[in-house]
Amino acid sequence: MTVLIQARGLSKTFVLHQQDGLTLPVLHDVSLTLHSGECVALCGPSGAGKSSLLKALYANYLVQQGSLTLLHHGQMVELTRATPPQLIAIREQTLGYVSQFLRVIPRVPALDLVAEPLLPRGYTQAEARREAGEWLARLNIPERLWQLPPATFSGGEQQRVNIARGMIAPRPILLLDEPTASLDAANRQVVIQLIQEAKARGAGLIGIFHDQDTREAVADRLYDVQAVKLPEPTTED
Amino acid sequence: MKIEFNFAFLDENTKRMIRRGLLKAVAIPGYQVPFGSREMPLPYGWGTGGIQVTASVIGRDDCLKVIDQGADDTTNAVNIRSFFQKVTGVATTTSTARASLIQTRHRIPETPLRPGQIMVFQVPEPEPLRTLEASEQETRTLHAYQDYGLMHVKLYEDIARHGHIATSYDYPVMVNGRYLASPSPIPKFDNPKLHHSPALLLFGAGREKRLHAIPPWTRVESLAFDDHPFEVQGWEAPCSLCGSRDSYLDEIVTDNAGSRLYVCSDTDYCTSRREEA
Amino acid sequence: MRSDTILEVRQLSHLYANGQGCRQIDLDLYPGEVLCLVGESGSGKSTLLDTLAGRRVPQSGSLRFRDRQGTFHDLIHGDTATRRQLARREWGHVFQNPRDGLRMNVSAGANISERLMALGQRHYGHLRAQARDWLERVEIDPARLDDLPASFSGGMQQRLQIARNLVTAPSLVFMDEPTGGLDVSVQARFLDLVRRLVHEHGLAILMVTHDLGVARLLAHRTVVMQHGRIVESGLTDQILDDPQHAYTQLLVSSIVQA
The missing domain is CATH 3.40.50.300 (P-loop containing nucleotide triphosphate hydrolases)
Structure with missing residues (x-):
């Protein structure tokens, strides 16, 4: 099976300069492989660094050590050395991320937010909106809300807009940070189905799934994230 | 006591300095040449720039004509003419054809100019961009890079507000396809006379201390838009005195009832037409 | 490079x-x-x-x-x-203070058209059509074409600056x-x-x-x-x-x- 992500020996430590250089290790020697068509669920106790690992894989967090390669347009690219324009291209075409929170320009209608990722792919505004409508409908967002900015939506509605926005432009790799956290059973089912469809088209997914039912429904295997064990937080001199 | 003046009032060094400026102005048509404008025995705005230019180019054989608003008999024209009579002793005339040197404010005579003649214009503001751009440094830069979009902004605004280009005098021109210039406050009716003029046209701004020139046979275009071409004023009636239909007419209110009369602004042209008739 | x-x-x-x-x-x-x-x-x-x-x-x-x-x-x-x-x-340049980026004493249309005229466009009708189009694109009512920027709100003035700059692509x-x-x-x-x-x-x-x-x-x-x-x-x-x-x-x- 095609390898999509190959992480070896990733380590990440926060250095808090505002706290006299306090260091907070969050990842230590993490190695992980993701293949196409599979879904890996990150598990481990709260604070073990699941979210940090996901962010490191998205190049949102910088890792200090290790290698992180990713299949982009048929080539393994070293993410830790990629330039910003490369990273932008990789995120646009290869590496998707569905966060827990929707962070967008306040007054943009939900429909346009969801349609936006399709525009760089050559869709016209009308085509992108039509497809965005299908996604919102599938995720049970009532049509009367489509033209409204999601700031006024409920938490669950916002999350579904976020999922639509994160998944509408199909990417080979998808990182999911608790996509079903505030969803009811029916909508969770829709998300599970979306994930299975992504797998079926050969995408690889890494996710954090809080709720066990979802995890069991989508995960092919579990990856246990170990909390970094260091005796005491150290302080730089 | 009889006061002796140097010929043409200005000292020779000053005249030489102004002539050098004029030579440069002629060499770069439309370009504003700075010069050391002198104090004159009359206030700014009464034609000090024009007088200094006239004083610098006038010779003993010249025949001088002075007009103000086209007329030879207005106060300003009469005074300037008698000033030069006094300080040069040269012959003066009211006839456009006979004059070798014509100093003017606000008009170009109707009688076509001929080669060898010199027109001297009194200029209050030589910088056509000034109302739009207050900084001299910036306007000079705009001239240097021929960056004249700003001038069209003014014309655009005219059309937007009045439906047509309402600028009717001091209408900006491009000289020799290079420099944007002010033709002095002549009516735009006179602008076409600047184009390929057989006479040398000299412009002097005393207060602003600038000279510019349009040498004979220079291309002079009035700015316009493709769909709002340059047009001159026209009148429905001919001159009440000489019957001319081709000259620039002044409106004269003749009684308290508001009756009005249109007559030539160029008094020499009007008079000679009546004499011929 | x-x-x-x-x-x-x-x-x-x-x-x-x-x-x-x-x-x-x-x-x-x-x-x-x-x-x-x-x-x-x-x-x-x-x-x-x-x-x-x-x-x-x-x-x-x-x-x-x-x-x-x-x-x-x-x-x-x-x-x-x-x-x-x-x-x-x-290039375009949008300033914090609209007064630095706009000509406040000429209409919105003239503001938008200035760069086009500087590049040699000389058709009043075409200039206006482009200016109107750009007002719409920056979400200003095209009926405001002949209004002075001073009569615009702060947000509209910033959007007008955008239009004035983007008109030359x-x-x-x-x-x-x-x-x-x-x-x-x-x-x-x-x-x-x-x-x-x-x-x-x-x-x-x-x-x-x-x-x-x-x-x-x-x-x-x-x-x-x-x-x-x-x-x-x-x-x-x-x-x-x-x-x-x-x-x-x-x-x-x-x-x-x-």
Whole structure:
């Protein structure tokens, strides 16, 4: 099976300069492989660094050590050395991320937010909106809300807009940070189905799934994230 | 006591300095040449720039004509003419054809100019961009890079507000396809006379201390838009005195009832037409 | 210069007598990219912007621009006429104070048409049609075409600045605190417009802001400046979520969370 992500020996430590250089290790020697068509669920106790690992894989967090390669347009690219324009291209075409929170320009209608990722792919505004409508409908967002900015939506509605926005432009790799956290059973089912469809088209997914039912429904295997064990937080001199 | 003046009032060094400026102005048509404008025995705005230019180019054989608003008999024209009579002793005339040197404010005579003649214009503001751009440094830069979009902004605004280009005098021109210039406050009716003029046209701004020139046979275009071409004023009636239909007419209110009369602004042209008739 | 950069800055310095300014700046900008320069007052971000935009002359370093045809221009040693031509055609400049970027004494239509006229367009009807079109694109009622900018609200004036600049389809727009004078509600609309125009026109934008929230929503990349130097740069979300430099950490931790 095609390898999509190959992480070896990733380590990440926060250095808090505002706290006299306090260091907070969050990842230590993490190695992980993701293949196409599979879904890996990150598990481990709260604070073990699941979210940090996901962010490191998205190049949102910088890792200090290790290698992180990713299949982009048929080539393994070293993410830790990629330039910003490369990273932008990789995120646009290869590496998707569905966060827990929707962070967008306040007054943009939900429909346009969801349609936006399709525009760089050559869709016209009308085509992108039509497809965005299908996604919102599938995720049970009532049509009367489509033209409204999601700031006024409920938490669950916002999350579904976020999922639509994160998944509408199909990417080979998808990182999911608790996509079903505030969803009811029916909508969770829709998300599970979306994930299975992504797998079926050969995408690889890494996710954090809080709720066990979802995890069991989508995960092919579990990856246990170990909390970094260091005796005491150290302080730089 | 009889006061002796140097010929043409200005000292020779000053005249030489102004002539050098004029030579440069002629060499770069439309370009504003700075010069050391002198104090004159009359206030700014009464034609000090024009007088200094006239004083610098006038010779003993010249025949001088002075007009103000086209007329030879207005106060300003009469005074300037008698000033030069006094300080040069040269012959003066009211006839456009006979004059070798014509100093003017606000008009170009109707009688076509001929080669060898010199027109001297009194200029209050030589910088056509000034109302739009207050900084001299910036306007000079705009001239240097021929960056004249700003001038069209003014014309655009005219059309937007009045439906047509309402600028009717001091209408900006491009000289020799290079420099944007002010033709002095002549009516735009006179602008076409600047184009390929057989006479040398000299412009002097005393207060602003600038000279510019349009040498004979220079291309002079009035700015316009493709769909709002340059047009001159026209009148429905001919001159009440000489019957001319081709000259620039002044409106004269003749009684308290508001009756009005249109007559030539160029008094020499009007008079000679009546004499011929 | 890499073939895909639009602006290449190397070791660029512009210092004032008091030692403030920007020093030894290295920066690449790519087509279609929004880059925010952040930092506190006096960090040199506005000086850098002005120097890149040709409004200040650098004391040392190199600065090159690639135009739409792929031709490189040396903006420091090249001739001024070309640079001015580029500034009119290929660049835009949106100021914090609309008075610096608009002609307040002529109509909105004249403001939008000015650059076109500077490039030689001489058809009044066509100019007006383009101006009207651009008013619509920046969400101003085209009926306001002949109104003076002074009668516009702050948000409309900023949008008019955008229209006035984008009418010649520039590839690079400099913006200096464009949302600085705007109410929060109006800011969102402005940001949305900018984001949309970036998409539609493939614009590169170099924006100075002290508002990290603006950077978060708009910028692909963020550059952090302190004491005239770049202390950190990277993808905006990385800079804001995992700041490395002590100063960036201070900036990020000082954001008031909404």
